[in-house]
Amino acid sequence: MxxxxxxxxxFARAAAIGWMPVANCPMPVAPRDHSKRQDExxxxxxxxxxxxxxxxxxxxxPDTLLGSSEKEFFYNEEAKEYFFxxxxxxxxSVLNFYRTGKLHYPRAECIxxxxxxxxxxxxxxxxxxxxxxxxxxxxxxxNAERLQDDQEDKKDFKPPNMTFRETIWRAFENPHTSxxxxxxxxxxxxxxxxxxxxxxxxxxxxGSTSQKDISCGQRYTVAFFCMDTACVMIFTVEYLLxxxxxxxxxxxxxxxxxxxxxxxxFPYYIGLVMTDNEDVSGAFVTLRVFRVFRxxxxxxxxxxxxxxxxxxxxxxxxxxxxLFSLTMAIIIFATVMFYAEKGSSSTKFTSIPASFWYTxxxxxTLGYGDMVPKTIAGKIFGSICSLSGVLVIALPVPVIVSxxxxxxxxxxxxxxxxxxxxxxxxxxRIAKKGSSNAYLxxxxxxxxxxxxxxxxxxxxxxxxxxxKSLLESQHHHLLHCLEKTTGHDFVDEQLFEQNCLEGALQxxxxxxxxxxxxxxxxxxxxxxxxxxxxxxPIANAPASHAHPLALTHTLPKSxxxxxxxxxNIQCAEKQIHSSSRSNLNMQTNxxxxxxxxxxxxxxxxxxxxxxNTGSPAEDGGHGLPxxxxxxxxxxxxxxxxxxxx
Amino acid sequence: xxxxEIQGMExxxxxxxxxxxxxxxxxxxxxxxxxxxxISESELEMATVRHQPEGLDQLQTQTKFTRKELQxxxxxxxxxxxxxxxxxxxxxxxxxxxxxxxxxxxxxxFLFNAFDTDRSxxxxxxxxxIGLSVLLRGSVNEKLRxxxxxxxxxxxxxxxxxxxLAIMTSIYDMMGRYTTPSVKxxxxxxxxxxxxxxxxxxxxxxxxxxxxxxxxQKDDNIMSSMxxxxxxx
Numbered sequence: 001m002x003x004x005x006x007x008x009x010x011f012a013r014a015a016a017i018g019w020m021p022v023a024n025c026p027m028p029v030a031p032r033d034h035s036k037r038q039d040e041x042x043x044x045x046x047x048x049x050x051x052x053x054x055x056x057x058x059x060x061x062p063d064t065l066l067g068s069s070e071k072e073f074f075y076n077e078e079a080k081e082y083f084f085x086x087x088x089x090x091x092x093s094v095l096n097f098y099r100t101g102k103l104h105y106p107r108a109e110c111i112x113x114x115x116x117x118x119x120x121x122x123x124x125x126x127x128x129x130x131x132x133x134x135x136x137x138x139x140x141x142x143n144a145e146r147l148q149d150d151q152e153d154k155k156d157f158k159p160p161n162m163t164f165r166e167t168i169w170r171a172f173e174n175p176h177t178s179x180x181x182x183x184x185x186x187x188x189x190x191x192x193x194x195x196x197x198x199x200x201x202x203x204x205x206x207g208s209t210s211q212k213d214i215s216c217g218q219r220y221t222v223a224f225f226c227m228d229t230a231c232v233m234i235f236t237v238e239y240l241l242x243x244x245x246x247x248x249x250x251x252x253x254x255x256x257x258x259x260x261x262x263x264x265x266f267p268y269y270i271g272l273v274m275t276d277n278e279d280v281s282g283a284f285v286t287l288r289v290f291r292v293f294r295x296x297x298x299x300x301x302x303x304x305x306x307x308x309x310x311x312x313x314x315x316x317x318x319x320x321x322x323l324f325s326l327t328m329a330i331i332i333f334a335t336v337m338f339y340a341e342k343g344s345s346s347t348k349f350t351s352i353p354a355s356f357w358y359t360x361x362x363x364x365t366l367g368y369g370d371m372v373p374k375t376i377a378g379k380i381f382g383s384i385c386s387l388s389g390v391l392v393i394a395l396p397v398p399v400i401v402s403x404x405x406x407x408x409x410x411x412x413x414x415x416x417x418x419x420x421x422x423x424x425x426x427x428x429r430i431a432k433k434g435s436s437n438a439y440l441x442x443x444x445x446x447x448x449x450x451x452x453x454x455x456x457x458x459x460x461x462x463x464x465x466x467x468k469s470l471l472e473s474q475h476h477h478l479l480h481c482l483e484k485t486t487g488h489d490f491v492d493e494q495l496f497e498q499n500c501l502e503g504a505l506q507x508x509x510x511x512x513x514x515x516x517x518x519x520x521x522x523x524x525x526x527x528x529x530x531x532x533x534x535x536x537p538i539a540n541a542p543a544s545h546a547h548p549l550a551l552t553h554t555l556p557k558s559x560x561x562x563x564x565x566x567x568n569i570q571c572a573e574k575q576i577h578s579s580s581r582s583n584l585n586m587q588t589n590x591x592x593x594x595x596x597x598x599x600x601x602x603x604x605x606x607x608x609x610x611x612n613t614g615s616p617a618e619d620g621g622h623g624l625p626x627x628x629x630x631x632x633x634x635x636x637x638x639x640x641x642x643x644x645x
Numbered sequence: 646x647x648x649x650e651i652q653g654m655e656x657x658x659x660x661x662x663x664x665x666x667x668x669x670x671x672x673x674x675x676x677x678x679x680x681x682x683x684i685s686e687s688e689l690e691m692a693t694v695r696h697q698p699e700g701l702d703q704l705q706t707q708t709k710f711t712r713k714e715l716q717x718x719x720x721x722x723x724x725x726x727x728x729x730x731x732x733x734x735x736x737x738x739x740x741x742x743x744x745x746x747x748x749x750x751x752x753x754x755f756l757f758n759a760f761d762t763d764r765s766x767x768x769x770x771x772x773x774x775i776g777l778s779v780l781l782r783g784s785v786n787e788k789l790r791x792x793x794x795x796x797x798x799x800x801x802x803x804x805x806x807x808x809x810l811a812i813m814t815s816i817y818d819m820m821g822r823y824t825t826p827s828v829k830x831x832x833x834x835x836x837x838x839x840x841x842x843x844x845x846x847x848x849x850x851x852x853x854x855x856x857x858x859x860x861x862q863k864d865d866n867i868m869s870s871m872x873x874x875x876x877x878x
Contacts, residue, residue: 008725010718011773012743013874014780015756017788018795019816020870021861022809022840027870039717056717099724340654377658384661 043081044095049088050081057098064122066098090117097123105132111139149414168245188238189301195231195294198224232268235261235294257300264294307411311404318403322396326363329392333359333385340378347374358382363389439476440492696729698770707771708778715774722770730767733757747821755812759795785871786858793857803851804844809837 020027042058044051044066061067076083084091090109094117097103105114105128118125128136162170171181202217202224217224239261246252267287299305312319334355341349348371349355358371362385373382483489698704704715726735733754740753760768760776779791794800798808813833820828844852844860861867 008721008739009743010781011777012740014777017780017871017874018756018759018792020873021789021792021796021857021867022813022816022836023866023870024836024839026866027873030873039713054720340658343654375654377654380658380662 043079044091045076045079045081045083046086046088046091047084049091051091051095053095053098060098060101061123066094066121068122070122086117086120087113090114094118094121094123097127102129103127103132104129105136107135111136111143115140145410146417149417165245166247168241169247172242172245184238185301188234189298191231191234192294192297192301194227195235196292198227198231199291199294228268231294232265235265235297239265257297260293260296263290264297267291303411307408308404311400311407314407315400315403318396318399322393325392325395329363329385329388330356330359333363333381333388336381337373337378337385340375340381341373344374344378349373349378359385362386364393365390435475436490437492438472439479440490442472442476696769698729704771704774708774709782710774710778718774718777719770722773730769731773732767736768744819744821746823747819749819751815752812752819755795755798755815758798759791781874785862785868788871789858789861790854793854803853804857805851806837806841809840809852810834813837813840 039054039056041052042055044053058066058071065071071082074082074084089106090113093104093106093109093114103123103125115125125136171178171184175181175185203215205213206216206219207214239258242258242261243249243252252258267290270287299309334352337358338349338352338355341347341355349358355371358373360366361368361371362382365386367386373379479490698719701712701715704710705712708715710718723729725731725739731739736757737750737753740756741749743749757768758764760772762772762775776791779787783791793804796804796809796812798811810833813836817828817833817836822828841850841852843864844856846856846860
């Protein structure tokens, strides 16, 4: 019910008294309005801007936030108002909805922001009034397309376990995904060009043996035949491969591109089959015309061509109109010209269809001059014809042009978005790393802090004690708790990968060429090394028991880490840590971990390890091989076991 | 013969040329078209009808509503009808929104006539509020009189069977098709018969106001239902 109409409900109820005398049955009891109170003004404070309205206005829509008791959550007792921390601009439309019953979409508003506001206030966007609905839907569609583009880009990530068929299809559709596909793409493009070129050159006259010129095709029959064969071979192979790989063969066969493919290679096979029979060779020659369709195969290689084709398809109605109006005009003018020129002698306008040619040539302003009116009337009508021709043709053209421009720009936008996507993702990645780096940095500082505590150097301590915001410290505390829960620590990405590699290559190396930064944890690096028996970070494979070789990934230590470890050792309770630096440098082959409790000794090859580094893997569950920085946390609780074989 | 044909076409051609000349002259504004319609007519359309109600104080004396109630009522009224007048079409539209399943237009028509006491064709705020005052704050007798007025379509003081049938049909129309049990075609007629049996004491085929009041006052159901909408506002 519209809002205004709701105001008439009391009236409708009152008018119901008119039914009472004729009613047969007793009436039901009326609902009591317990919360009846005088209509009062409510103040809605939206980010400082105060809106005021009657309570009954808001009560019109009880299933929204403002109309229900949900708004009590936002009530500010001291100021006796409802405070909402939202955008006041968008709130205007929301409030107007209550007032007038119509929801409008302000054009200046971003569609996503507006949608969020609506959902916050519990209003469904479908009730947007007709005046703004078109605009809203258009914007929403554009936004959805943008999101879809983002989604499609994710398709570039090769999903695992694709069948051979799917791989081929993907290679065909997105040539840039693999080198082979790219090669194939360029090869086919090249051969299409070659094929078209040979078709053209075939007809060029080159040299003459007898009196007449013969074309190159007739002169070098064998060469051209070989070229043609080669091209058709490639095209046939390509077509068959596509047919094999297509997810839906029936749909593929019906698609335009496949029809073009077939038409392009068909004449050749027909030519093979047919002999030099005189009767059919005429028809055969016509078939050769179809060879030119090979040029359409370029549309797979050129986006512009595709856009053009798509534009023409979408402008079909305008083109149809153009054609229709032209036909009408042609017929009219041809008739008029015919009758005008009928009287003049030796006129070329022998019949109305013959005049069609003149009309077409004049209307498109070609003006060949092979048919020219001689009478005055004919000339007058001829000039009118050419003037109107310009107009009739000019009318639908801008529509087609604007369609083409719109589609073209859309594609441009999509391409731009794709290009920017990389930058965007990089930015997001940096932001994420930034926050994780902050945490790792904090930990390092924490370590140094502890160290300095011992040395009691105030200034340095203060220097390290950067003031952290409350939010940050709480976040770090949270990450810390997670570390404690799993018994693993966060490390820097680079270090982690590096260590992975090293671990893989040199199981027995004693020195970690780690970089200074802390390693990061990434799952992928280690996952590939599963065989090495390192328990996967992700998969909880109890690989620890497996292999002697297993511990290839280890915690590579960075020099920084080493320092830390050294430091830690000092502060650690356990003395078992071999505090020698060299120990720290020892690369541990075991699955190390910084686990809080280490129980078993895994089959570590190199036993020496510092407490931090190593420890026998815990029951294979935690396969995270990295870790470096978290030394701090674990040291205190670690029992270092030197595993030795 | 050929000469004549040429001539025919030439005449035609010259006619076309003449036509184009005329068009060019029109373009230059040198040729006034013969029809000079009044441009001023369209301007009259702009003055829309607007109505302002009588003052708050006056309405307070005329009705039994408090000042605040009148304010609230007017706000709702003005919101829906900014021009201050409700014409029959708008009224029908508003009323139909409350009865989505059936067709409320006929009953709305009767209702409109009941409110539009001075037969002006539109309901002003005064009519609206005076009618509501009777319905919500009036005595039972006043309410019954209002109902009688509603049924008496031609306002002659008598309710005939035809009038009652029209009213009843319109009420049943509001129910729509999807009811249980289904509305039979003669249901309104039956209902009217029952009504007349109850109301028409002297069996003269019409119901006068006194008969109406008398019967209603004796009927407890009706009396209690009259109080039903006391606290609507």
